[in-house]
Amino acid sequence: MPTPSPAAGSAATQAAAVLRRQRVRESAARTYARSFPIVPVRANGMTVEGADGRRYLDCLSGAGTLALGHNHPVVLEAIRRTLDSGAPLHLLDLATAEKDDFTTALFESLPPAFADGARVHFCGPAGTDAVEAALKLMQTATGRSGALAFTGAYHGMTAGALALTGNVAVKEPLPGGGEVVRLPYPYGYRCPFGVGGQAGAELSATYVERLLDDPSGGVVPPAAMVLEAVQGEGGVVPAPDDWLRAMRRITAERRIPLIVDEVQTGVGRTGAMWAVEHSGIVPDAMVLSKAIGGSLPLAVVVYREEYDGWRPGAHTGTFRGNTLAMAAGAATLRYVAANGLAERAAAVGARMTERLRALAGELPVIGDVRGRGLMIGVELVDPAAEPDACGARPAAPELAVRVREACLERGLIVELGGRHDAVLRLLPPLTVTDEQAAAVLDRLADAVAAASGPAVSA
DSSP states (O other): OOOOOHHHHHHHHHHHHHHHHHHHHSOTTOOHHHHOOOOEEEEEBTEEEETTSOEEEESSHHHHTOTTOBTOHHHHHHHHHHHHHTOOSBOTTOOOHHHHHHHHHHHHHSOHHHHTTEEEEEOSSSHHHHHHHHHHHHHHHHSOOOEEEETTOOOOSSHHHHHHOOOSTTTTTSSOOOSEEEEOOOOSTTOTTSOOHHHHHHHHHHHHHHHHHOTTSOOOOOSEEEEOSEETTTTSEEOOHHHHHHHHHHHHHTTOOEEEEOTTTTTTTTSSSSTHHHHTOOOSEEEEOGGGGTTSOOOEEEEEGGGOOOOTTSSOOGGGOBHHHHHHHHHHHHHHHHTTHHHHHHHHHHHHHHHHHHHHHHOTTEEEEEEETTEEEEEEBOTTSOOOTTSOOOBOHHHHHHHHHHHHHTTEEOEEESGGGOEEEEOOOTTOOHHHHHHHHHHHHHHHHHHHSHHHHO
C-alpha cells in the first residue's frame, strides 16, 4: 500500500477531530454516523471520498434518496439554473413556476389511472410528515380514526407514522401507540404462518379479510390501510403482486382507503417508476418523498380528488415550498423516465440478485436473498442452528455488524435493516455501472467470507 502523504495525515487528523466533536455535540439518537465513522468531503455518482482520501462505493444512497447518485450533472444544473434565475427559495405554499413544473413532471410519471383526477399536497420535507398528512386526509374523509398496518412496516418517526411502524424497539419509550390494528405481512423467509411462499401470502390475505368481517374480531372500521409494496427498513421484503391485488380488492369492497407508502420504493427503485405498477393496483393515496426531491428535502401526498375534503390549513408546514428541491426533483423524474433507468434497475438488480443467490450456495451464513430492482436484501443467519418449519435459521445480527465493518474496510458502504438488523441492504443509485455493480458484489462477497470465516469464530 502507498505511504500516506503528510497532507493525508493532516486531513485524517482533522477528520478525527470532526468525528470527536460530533460525538460530543450531537444527540445519542444519531445512527448512520455510528455505522460509518467517516467524514465525506466529495461525492460523485456512486463514489464518496472521505477526508482521509479513501474512496467508497455508496450502496446506501441516502437511504434510497439519491436515485441518480451524488451530484448528478442534471441535478446540479437544475439547482444552478434556479439559483441564477433569482427565483425565491422559500414561499410557503404559494404558486411558483418551479412548483408548477414539478407537479407536471410528477403527474406525468404516475400511473395514468391514478394521475387522472388526482390532487397533490405538499407536506413538510420528510416522508413521515407525508404519512401523517395521508392519515389525517383519510380520517377527515371517512370520519374514522383507526388504521390498518402491517408487521415489519416502517412509515416514519413522528407520532402517527410511528404508530403504524412495526419495529417495537423504536416505539417502546413512547406513551400510547395509537389505534392501529397490526396485520401479517407476507414474509416468505420468515412466514408469520409457518408455511412460506404463495401459501403464506394467501393465508395473510384470508386472515385480513376474515378479521375485518368478523363482528367479534375487535376491529373498528378504520380510516385507512397503509402498506409498502416492498418493505425497506423491514428487511427488503417484497409483497407478492397477487397479495397486493387482494389488499386492493379487500379495501375497495369495504370502502377502506388504501394508502401506499412509496417513500423508498419510488422513482424507479424497484424496476418500475412506482412499485404499485408491478401489481397494477390503483391506490387511493400514495406517499412520496426521498428521491422525488432529487437529493433535496421534499415530500408530498398524491390522492384521489374525492378525498379532498380538507379545510384550508388542515395540514400545513413552513417548508412546503422548497424551490430548489422542486427543480431538482423535476429534473430527476424526467431523467429517470427519459433514460429508462427503471428498466435498467430491473435488469441490473436481477443480475446482482442472481449472483448473490449463487454466493448463498457457497456461504451458508446467507439465509435468503430477495428484493426488487435495485432494492436488494441479504439476510444473514446462524448456519449451525436448527431451521424452523420454513427452513429459516435464526438471524445473526452480530455477524451482520462484522460484515458491515468489513465492507467499510473494503471501500463499500452498506447498511443493515430487517428483523434483528441482520439484513444487508443494497440500495445503489439507478446510475450504477456494470463495473460498479460487479465491484459491489466482489467486495460484499469478500467481506461476508472474511467476517464469517473460521478465524472469526475461533
